[in-house]
Each structure stands twice: as structure tokens, then as C-alpha cells.
Amino acid sequence: MKHISYIEDFKSWKEEFTFFIEISIRFSETDMFGHVNNVSPFIYFEEARTEYMKEKGLFTDLKNPTSVPVVADLQCDYHQQIYFGEKIKMYVKPNSIGKTSLDFHYMAINEAGAVCLTGRGRIVNVDPKTGSPTPLPKEATAVLVN
Amino acid sequence: MKHISYIEDFKSWKEEFTFFIEISIRFSETDMFGHVNNVSPFIYFEEARTEYMKEKGLFTDLKNPTSVPVVADLQCDYHQQIYFGEKIKMYVKPNSIGKTSLDFHYMAINEAGAVCLTGRGRIVNVDPKTGSPTPLPKEATAVLVN
Amino acid sequence: MKHISYIEDFKSWKEEFTFFIEISIRFSETDMFGHVNNVSPFIYFEEARTEYMKEKGLFTDLKNPTSVPVVADLQCDYHQQIYFGEKIKMYVKPNSIGKTSLDFHYMAINEAGAVCLTGRGRIVNVDPKTGSPTPLPKEATAVLVN
């Protein structure tokens, strides 16, 4: 694995992931180069993140929320090309937690066991009325550090 | 042109279009067959429809709307394959207007002047509080029939 | 159920479906009206169709195919709004088979058991060298009528 700025020790970084969703690559997610288009992994990251938060009981009131998780930045490294019909395991973990934001890390493993994607991105907890960052709910912090 | 259920006389149907937007086909809108994916034209239909409504001054209050245009059905006929890098003219017109709904028709012309897509779809005017159909605003009806 | 041109008798039409995939609605598939965007169902239709064909062993040689299934037309009726976090059963069946083309029909059922989407569309078997329709493989016809 090449050096990636957000991964200090790859082995321990990889082992910290426990939550994943399985994703079947859709035909519409490919492009004319025959592989998965570079935009599609960010769809997978989001699905893993929202499923993770749902499982943890976070940000579940999406109709009248007191705060909403807004993406502040995202990045993705493409290690292996991915193709239509493949199934990948899309892992996500909270990597660090601040007062109003947290960092999610991402890793996708293909059926051959190879790491095909890694990534990370910061989510900021925003008050929808003011548009400003607001402290993460205490229960979120409690859940995420355990 | 093969027979299409929603087109009676193709020549006059085609001539009735006046409004169009120009669309540059994006790489991400292709698929591994090398052409534009079958999902993408519905993105183009929507963009043409929203630009048309914006130009006509309809449904412009998207933050606190008294009614919203909801898609009831859509269909698309693919006459010519479309490729990355092409520019198409995406036409839209209101074809018939009811009390609470209206039918938009669509036609895309490629740079060679060929009709590559045709389509149609009904939009229903919905009260966001009740979720039920509500009469189209009078100004909408006035604008659309002229 | 309102009258839909491609459904003669809704009860028997519905009962003919046996194959389905489960789809978890993604956040990125919603729009600012708070529901699933009108473009997204065509992504679901395609995924159901390709999974169906994979299960039946059809069109599996996607790298050097002798013929490819190209979408000739598509239509969708939106019966119920769909929301982020829902799981739907996306059904697909071949409804009629011609020499070079076939018609797929689609139906989505939400967790409450309601039909939220119906649709149909014709697929044409195309020779990638000529771009012209070519007879469906015999094994395809055999598989699809049974």
C-alpha cells in the first residue's frame, strides 16, 4: 500500500474497522472506460456512513432535526479498479471526534480480499436554523467513542 | 420515426417545441457500453423542465412553497445512441393542461440534427401539507397555454 | 390503482412477478423535496433487470459480447412517494418476447406492502459491430419464456 496521508499504520488502521455494508456495483455506476466511475465511490461512502449512523441511533430525526450532519470535506484513494457485477464490502469507522465534528474513515474490500478504496472525510454537526456548527449530541459522542 | 403512442403527427409535434436548453454530455453519464446510460436522459428531462418553469416564473418559491410539482409518470424513447462529448438540444413543451396536472413532452436533437430522444411525463401540483393534488396556480395555467 | 396503459388486469399482472431484489434507498437518491428524486427509479429498474439477467445466465459476456441489450424505451409510474431509509422490493419480469427484443415490466413494493412504482421498457438485442438489432440468443428465449 502506497503512503496515504490519513493512514499512519495501515495494518492497525485496517483492523479497527468492524462495521460494513455490502454493495453490489450497479451498471449505471460504470463509465465508458468499462470500470466504476470515479464519482461512484462517494455514493458508497455516504451509504456506509448513513447506515452506520442509523445502526448507532444517530441523526435519526431527519424530518425535524435539531442538528444535521453536513459534509465538510471528503477524499478517496482508488487502489484497484472496480467493475460492474462485483460485490464490495464498504467499511466505515469514526476515526476521531471533536466538539462539533467528527472524522469518518472508509475502506472497501473486493471479493478477492484486496483493498480497492480508502478514504476519509469530516462531518460537521450543523444547526439547520443558523447554519452554524453546534456541539455533537452527547449520546453521539458516547456511542462513537465506544 | 417509428410509431410512438404519445405522438400523433410527428412533424407538427416537433414544430411545436420552441424552448430548449443545451446540454453537454458528461463522462459520468456514460456507462461501460460506451454510450450515455439509459438513466441519464431523465436527468436531462428534469433540467429542461425546471429551466422551462423558471423562465416562465412558475414554482419559483422552492423554500416555502404553497404547492410543488411532483412527477406522476415519465417515459423516454431512445432513438439514437448518445456519446460523451456530444452537445444536445433538449426541448420541452407543455402538451396538455388539466386542473391539477399537466403533461410535458420532451425531444432531444443532436449536433447532426437527428432526434435522439423523445419523451413525456405528467406533473401533478401537490399541496406539501396534505400530499394531495391541488389546482394549478392560475398564473401557471395562463402562462402555459400561451 | 389508476388505469395504466401497459397493465390489463392489475391482479394477475402483479401475481406474475416472482423475481425481485431488495433496494435500500440511498440519501444521495433523494432531492430537496425530501423524497426520492424522479430519476432514481430508473436506476432501480436497471439494477433489477441486470440482476435478473445475471441469475438467468443471460448477457454475461460483457467484455467481448456478441450482442448487447440496449434500452429502446422506458416508462415509470410513481404511485407512492419513497423516502430515504426505506427498503423496497424491486420486481422485474419479461412480459413479452419478440425476435430481437423483449419487454420487461417492473413493480416496486414498499415495506407497508404498497405498490410505489410500476414500469416497463423494451430491450433490443444489438450487434455491437453493426449497431443493428440481431436475434436474441436461443438460450435467452428459452430461459425467458419459462
Place this chain on the structure above:
Amino acid sequence: MKHISYIEDFKSWKEEFTFFIEISIRFSETDMFGHVNNVSPFIYFEEARTEYMKEKGLFTDLKNPTSVPVVADLQCDYHQQIYFGEKIKMYVKPNSIGKTSLDFHYMAINEAGAVCLTGRGRIVNVDPKTGSPTPLPKEATAVLVN
């Protein structure tokens, strides 16, 4: 502007951009939070990048290419929320050029003149027969450094 790892001096970094495309935000690119979904900016990055390469006469043989530009990594910082109906100027520039790869940087400016997105990503020139990196065409290097 907060500190961003790939920007040393923001003022000079910003002034180096000259090429841009104008993008009208599509309704389908929003999500249920009412703003542009976090996936959409990567669509804009790709469109800016391919338009830039087309203008420079690079990678134009997409049917039988001797080499293809493959995305190795991408990142995006979201500085301002973007909404349906906005028009943004999507800038792109080659920021550094290696033997087989190059780094593109990205910046989006909204109609109020605010920087709403910044980003970067490395493109590797790949031989489609071997899947391995191959030197950038000389004309590419010549064009890009000027």
C-alpha cells in the same frame, strides 16, 4: 479560508486558475437537506477536467486510446452550501506534472463571488492493455506546463 493541506498561499493559488466552465445546479443534484448533495461536486470536477483536456487537445481519442487518464485520488472541501438554481464557475488547473501522472486542482465560485468548493486529485496515465502507468504523451506535458 481555513487551512487546506493542498493550498500553500490561497491568494496566489486562486489567481493561477484561468480555465473554467459554468455549471447550472440541477434539481437531481440536491438531496433532502435542501442543498447540493456531497457526491455532486465530483461530477462537476470531472466535467471541468474533461472540458479542460478537450480544449487542450489531450486524451481526445476515447475510442481506441493508447493511454487513458485514470483517477488515482480525489478530494473536495465544501466551503459554502450550494443550492438548486445557482450557477457556479468551476475552475480547474494542472498543479504539478510528473512522468506518468499529474495533479489537477479545482475551485468553484458562486454568483456572490464566494469560493464554495476547492479540491484536487491525481490522474495517472494508464496503458489500457496492461493497466499499468505509462509516460504522459509529450504533447500533454508541453501543453500543460504552458
